[in-house]
Amino acid sequence: MADLGVQFAGIHFRNPVLLASGTCGYGKELQPLADLSRVGGLVSKTITPEPRAGNRPPRIVETPAGMLNSIGLQNPGLEGFIRDQWPFLSGLDTRVVVNIAAPTAEQHGEMAARLEALSGIAALEVNISSPNMKDGGMLFGCNPAAAAEVIGAVRRVTRLPVIAKLTPNVTDIATVARAVEEAGADGISLINTLLGMAIDVERRRPVLGNITGGLSGPAIKPVALAMVWKVRRAVKLPLMGLGGISTTADALEFILAGATAVQVGTATFFNPGAAVEITQGLDAYCQRHGVGRLASLVGVAQV
């Protein structure tokens, strides 16, 4: 068996395949269908300072090779998460990255400070990229200065590794990546969903209750890959690549483009075992190609 372990921002992951935020709940829901001890880690669903109801339905619609969602960060809030979700999550035999979002930079800092009190968190992933949050998320991630302000506020209060999750809905993602690097991020995950919409032609109105949503799934994979490639050349930080990864080959493309780790998201919806299958596939690939350490493949696709 090949060594699939990777070091990411000072954290050792037994393999580079994580479950993406918003696609694995708080672990409990997925556990009956996927052996979580066989993935590198999971990123818990975004929590906000206060509980949120989320957007009005419909929240989901399938599109060619993809889907739109407009969940709107329905979540139990920071304290509800700590009380009801963390005890289970912290008992899992896998690395847990906690994803946070808030309406202000200061509140991001407050959340990070509160989470600092828990033991067992591998890292914080800061969601400055949700297209479904009207008071934060992508509003920060679209603006390099605002993105840096949020990451700086988190950086100042925590010793945990800080991962900035970036939005693709920008003119130049490299500029935002450089801004969060300068603000003290330890890593970057990219990409969040692409803003999109669908219209029901029979009823002549938008399908989603929120009108617009975030596009995910295989349809966005080439876009995500190009952004990983571009950001790899703009910053020194380790990257977590995500966006449409459904197969071993998809994961390898991101690794070869320069991602130290990858996240599997939408694929889990139609194939709950997708992430575990990809870890097996990576091992088989390494053996087939005589690769002793998977980490040696990071960024080797060169021109």
Place this chain on the structure above:
Amino acid sequence: MLDEQAGVIDNRPVAEGFYQLRLAAPAIAAQAKPGQFASLRVSGQPAPLLRIPLSFAAADPQGGTIELLYETRGPKSSLLSRVQIQQTLPCLGPLGRGFGRPAPGQKVVLVGGGIGLPPLLFLGDWLRQRGHAEVALLAGARSAAKHLPGDLLRAAAPQVRLATDDGSLGHAGFVTDLLDEELAAAPGALVCACGPHGMMAAVAARCRRAGAACQVSLEEYMACGFGVCVGCVVEAAVETAGPYSRYRKVCVDGPVFDAAQVRWEED
């Protein structure tokens, strides 16, 4: 909850646009309850991407088979209608929470519209097998051709009443007209409904006025079917525990809900 490779035993049209699919899925068949559902992957990805969720129309734990009835109304169900005997399909189930049990001797009125009937057929058969005799099935459809075969309906309930929008079979009008008569005769009945949203809203309103208990099996766009995407939500009648309790997941909190716990549009 299991992800089982289900073998196709039979897949045939049973009414205009409706198909009956029988699958060998012993582990799921052993656990399936009326109102629960399965989620089938009908092609490799990337398109169609997501699974198709379908309520159980029957489950035979001894024979190890499940039965699903579906209407061809989109790419996934059209693809499913072309699936051949002996093919296998990844099948996730049983998912969700099913119907609650009636009190001993309580009259049960099953109210189904269109493709909402399958979970009610399973429930009717389940009750019959457990010696619950007081069951009526009220089935509505757009036209006679859209009605499921009579033998399927009669297997679910000793008393079957039909309605069609165009009057081509049974009562000319809505199935809810028939419900009014049933509720007048048996005000303490348990009503179990599944069908178009408007029909269920009307059923819920009638039951509320009559003081009858009502359970509804709801449908929403679904990405995962097991509670992680939080896409398939329905608004609760009241927020019992703050904003986080406003929307409930059809896939794990339902698909069967007490109608009084759901916020209907005309409320």
